[in-house]
Amino acid sequence: MKKLLLALLLVPTFVFGQAGHWYNADHPGHGIQINRDSGFGYAVTWYLYRKDGSTAFLAGESTCEDFPCVIELVEPSAGFMGNGEFDLGEPVGMLELSLTESGDLDVTYDLIAWIPECAGIGPGGLVFQGCVGSFVMEKLAD
Numbered sequence: 756m757k758k759l760l761l762a763l764l765l766v767p768t769f770v771f772g773q774a775g776h777w778y779n780a781d782h783p784g785h786g787i788q789i790n791r792d793s794g795f796g797y798a799v800t801w802y803l804y805r806k807d808g809s810t811a812f813l814a815g816e817s818t819c820e821d822f823p824c825v826i827e828l829v830e831p832s833a834g835f836m837g838n839g840e841f842d843l844g845e846p847v848g849m850l851e852l853s854l855t856e857s858g859d860l861d862v863t864y865d866l867i868a869w870i871p872e873c874a875g876i877g878p879g880g881l882v883f884q885g886c887v888g889s890f891v892m893e894k895l896a897d
Contacts, residue, residue: 773791775896777893782890787800787862796819797819799826801814801850806870806872806885813829813850815829816846823852830844848868849865850865860892867881870885873886
């Protein structure tokens with residue numbers, strides 16, 4: 756009975772360990788939220804800033820079934836306070852998420868279609884413009 760109770764207590768940690776809020780202190784204003792859907796995988800939202808300093812969020816076009824996960828990102832839009840037409844938007848980049856052995860979230864991104872300055876520049880400039888890159892995030896909260 757004790758083994759069954761221990762197993763039941765540990766299952767949420769292993770099964771839903773990816774869900775929660777993730778951050779990196781070196782990238783203030785950036786955060787990733789991973790929500791466990793009811794049987795459909797994990798929904799991913801990345802909160803970040805545009806080059807002009809305004810806030811934005813990009814959502815995964817589909818859910819992650821498991822990790823590591825690669826998803827296309829879109830920038831959804833809607834009218835003020837949810838009024839008006841909702842538009843999922845065209846794909847603007849890719850996000851690859853993997854859990855490290857230490858329990859952190861390894862994030863690799865490609866936002867070439869989202870950042871206007873990225874259009875038409877060479878591969879070396881993509882990193883310096885912030886069009887592609889990677890960072891590691893720690894879990895802030897479940």
